[in-house]
Amino acid sequence: MTAKVTMAMFGSSLVSAYWNGAATYYRGMIRALNECGFDVTFYEPDAFERQQHRDMADPPWAKVVVYPATQQGLHAALEQAREADIIVKASGVGVFDEELEAEVPRLRRASNLTVFWDVDAPATLQRMRADSADPFHSQVRNYDLVLTYGGGPPVVQAYVNFGARRCVPIYNALDPTTHHPVPAESRFSGALGFLGNRLPDREARVHEFFLKPASLLPQQTFLMGGSGWESNVALTPNINYVGHVYTRDHNAFNCSTLAVLNINRDSMAQVGYSPPTRVFEAAGAGACLVCDAWEGLEQFLEPGKEVLRVANGEEVAAVLPQLTEQQARRIGERARRRLLNEHTYQHRAQQVSALLVEQLASRARPARYHEERHRAAL
Structure with missing residues (x-):
């Protein structure tokens, strides 16, 4: 040009x-x-x-x-x-x-x-x-x-x-100049992190994929970020809600928990082939991504190797206790390399x-x- x-x-x-x-x-x-x-x-x-x-x-x-x-x-x-x-x-x-x-x-x-x-x-x-x-x-x-x-x-x-x-x-x-691995920060520590604003067509899936496993694993710490969850939502005591997370803190958020959860909105999950920005932000930072199931996911990340795909809250609760730090790091690094090479x-x-x-x-x-x-x- x-x-x-x-x-x-x-x-x-x-x-x-x-x-x-x-x-x-x-x-x-x-x-x-x-x-x-x-x-x-x-x-x-x-x-x-x-x-x-x-x-x-x-x-x-x-x-x-x-x-x-x-x-x-x-x-x-x-x-x-x-x-x-x-x-x-x-x-x-x-x-x-x-x-x-x-x-x-x-x-x-x-x-x-x-x-x-x-x-x-x-x-x-x-x-x-x-x-x-x-x-x-x-x-x-x-x-x-x-x-x-x-x-x-x-x-x-x-x-x-x-x-x-x-x-x-x-x-x-992925924009690797913006989203990349950084040292973990204790303020964002936990077993599973979720970052997303409260929207009507996402809320039911947040209850299923995040709030339910938090209630099933009371000894684990869950990290929740995003706007709108501060009122009229029953958060269990093991959920650390940090409110709006500015983009300057996204890498630290994604690098400080054992795993990071992606939750698609209802319409995007039904249509498929709609990976949200959070998938690329988290995987680009080398996070171990736990993703709700939707058609076309394997076009971007390979389930079981580069991402952990789950169908419901019970599967989230089953995955976390078995996930070691070494396994999480390996999955996150594979995902990061895949995105850098193709996406x-x-x-x-x-x-x-x-x-x-x-x-x-x-x-x-x-x-x-x-x-x-x-x-x-x-």
């Missing part, structure tokens, strides 16, 4: 992981795309106290524009973004999502691309199935491309059925770069043809 490709991306937040599980994905993808020659401006609303809970300064590999969460602020940001080569609307911005879904395709020109980047495809598709009047039914076909951060063949087929021109999964991955954001960015550059070139050819015909007629 000889010249920088400009990208304007509307998402929840790049600089704050507060109530924002997509932050790791955004950061890894955009940093790697910058290294592939993309000049990215990330537009995020000043909402949900995210700016008050920043966990990083504006990075050198992207420009961050924080716009007021108002109609005026939104339209000023859209106007600023209109000249970009690629204009991206990510799902789950949290403010004016419906308007952004409609307005971004209207910025389409003969030589640019508009992209819907779905960081929660199962939820978006579930929303569309449940409401035939959802405006996105008519808007999805106006995007040049749909990218998803998971979902595999079922999500691709569903998007095609809803009229998407093209849908390509771009899975979560980093550099791997993903090369895929995205090739896809977007090819799409841009195919759009530019007819545009140049019409321009040349127009000049010849003068």
Whole structure:
């Protein structure tokens, strides 16, 4: 790529992981795309106290524009973004999502691309199935491309059925500059750690895969991080709840327990092929990962060798007493090597770069043809 490709991306937040599980994905993808020659401006609303809970300064590999969460602020940001080569609307911005879904395709020109980047495809598709009047039914076909951060063949087929021109999964991955092994810290010690915000379609699975084994193993210490679990949740005395864990502490959190538990949300577990950021954060730090079962897991980590797959809380409670520190270290190191070899954001960015550059070139050819015909007629 000889010249920088400009990208304007509307998402929840790049600089704050507060109530924002997509932050790791955004950061890894955009940093790697910058290294592939993309000049990215990330537009995020000043909402949900995210700016008050920043966990990083504006990075050198992207420009961050924080716009007021108002109609005026939104339209000023859209106007600023209109000249970009690629204009991206990510799902789950949290403010004016419906308007952004409609307005971004209207910025389409003969030589640019508009992209819907779905960081929660199962939820978006579930929303569309449940409401035939959802405006996105008519808007999805106006995007040049749909990218998803998971979902595999079922999500691709569903998007095609809803009229998407093209849908390509771009899975979560590891950014080894951010998530890597560090010394253990006593404040995060325990047999099993779980990190995740309290969300309606995750809560039942947290009760099954984390709270139940904690109750079955009262002599073991369980570590729980994430927002929203401080009220109206019956935590047993052996659960150490540490609240919101800033990204600067994620490596220590993942390296300080014997094992780390991943719990997918209901929709992602049902669809499969949707490894969340926590899988790559934990395994990238060399943690022994205990993962709830979902289709497609072996595409990323080999069960029994690189990850311990469990079907319910009883299996979690059965695994922990038999797991030695040596076994845990060996599983974690195998997983880390697998991700470094096959599943980093550099791997993903090369895929995205090739896809977007090819799409841009195919759009530019007819545009140049019409321009040349127009000049010849003068």
